[in-house]
Amino acid sequence: GESVGLHLPTLSVQEGDNSIINCAYSNSASDYFIWYKQESGKGPQFIIDIRSNMDKRQGQRVTVLLNKTVKHLSLQIAATQPGDSAVYFCADLTGNQFYFGTGTSLTVIP
Amino acid sequence: DAMVIQNPRYQVTQFGKPVTLSCSQTLNHNVMYWYQQKSSQAPKLLFHYYDKDFNNEADTPDNFQSRRPNTSFCFLDIRSPGLGDAAMYLCATSRDPGYSNQPQHFGDGTRLSIL
Numbered sequence: 348g349e350s351v352g353l354h355l356p357t358l359s360v361q362e363g364d365n366s367i368i369n370c371a372y373s374n375s376a377s378d379y380f381i382w383y384k385q386e387s388g389k390g391p392q393f394i395i396d397i398r399s400n401m402d403k404r405q406g407q408r409v410t411v412l413l414n415k416t417v418k419h420l421s422l423q424i425a426a427t428q429p430g431d432s433a434v435y436f437c438a439d440l441t442g443n444q445f446y447f448g449t450g451t452s453l454t455v456i457p
Numbered sequence: 458d459a460m461v462i463q464n465p466r467y468q469v470t471q472f473g474k475p476v477t478l479s480c481s482q483t484l485n486h487n488v489m490y491w492y493q494q495k496s497s498q499a500p501k502l503l504f505h506y507y508d509k510d511f512n513n514e515a516d517t518p519d520n521f522q523s524r525r526p527n528t529s530f531c532f533l534d535i536r537s538p539g540l541g542d543a544a545m546y547l548c549a550t551s552r553d554p555g556y557s558n559q560p561q562h563f564g565d566g567t568r569l570s571i572l
Contacts, residue, residue, distance in 0.1 A: 355497045378558070379554070389566070390461075390547050393560045393562070444502060448499060
C-alpha cells in the first residue's frame with residue numbers, strides 16, 4: 348500500500364550479521380510483491396519478488412516472507428555486506444499500479 | 458546496457474517556468490510509469506500509460522502532465538513548477554504487470570531543482 352510522506356526508518360547491522368527488513372501493506376487485493384534496493388542517486392533496483400499464492404521465496408542471500416493474514420512482508424539478507432547499504436522498499440501490485448511502502452535505510456557497519 | 462534512460466540526470470528550472478523530463482526504453486514494455494520521490498521518502502506514483510491509455514492518480518496535481526508519443530518514449534511536463542516540485546522524478550516500465558506479474562524496471566531518475 349502507499350505510505351507517502353513518512354520518513355525512512357533506519358536499520359544498522361554489523362557486517363556478516365543477518366538483516367531483516369519489514370513492510371506492511373494495506374490492500375488485501377494485492378497479488379504480487381517486490382523488494383527493491385535503491386542506492387544513493389540511482390533508481391530502485393529489483394531484488395526479489397513473490398506472488399500472493401506463496402509464503403516464502405529464496406534468492407541468492409535474500410529471502411522474502413509473505414504473511415497475507417496480517418498483510419506483512421519481510422526481506423531477510425544473509426551475511427550482510429557493506430555493499431548492501433542502501434534504502435530498501437517493498438512494492439505491491441494492484442491492477443497495473445505498483446505502490447511503494449515507506450522503505451528502510453540499511454547501514455552495514457564494517 | 459541501460460534499458461530505461463532518463464534525460465537529463467539533473468535539471469534546473471525557474472519557478473513557474475515549464476519544464477519537460479524525458480524517458481526512453483529499449484525493453485518494448487507496454488506500461489510506463491512516472492514517480493515523484495522526495496528526499497528520504499518512498500516514490501509516489503503520479504500516473505502511468507498502459508499502451509496509449511493514460512491513467513492519472515487521483516491526487517496528482519493538474520500541474521503535472523504526460524505524453525507518450527510512441528512505445529519507447531514518455532515525457533513528464535510540469536507546467537508551472539513550484540518550489541514543492543523539487544524532487545527526483547523516476548520513470549519505470551513493465552510488461553503487462555496485471556497479467557504477467559513482472560517487476561518494473563527503473564531509470565536512474567532526473568533530479569529537478571527549482572530556483
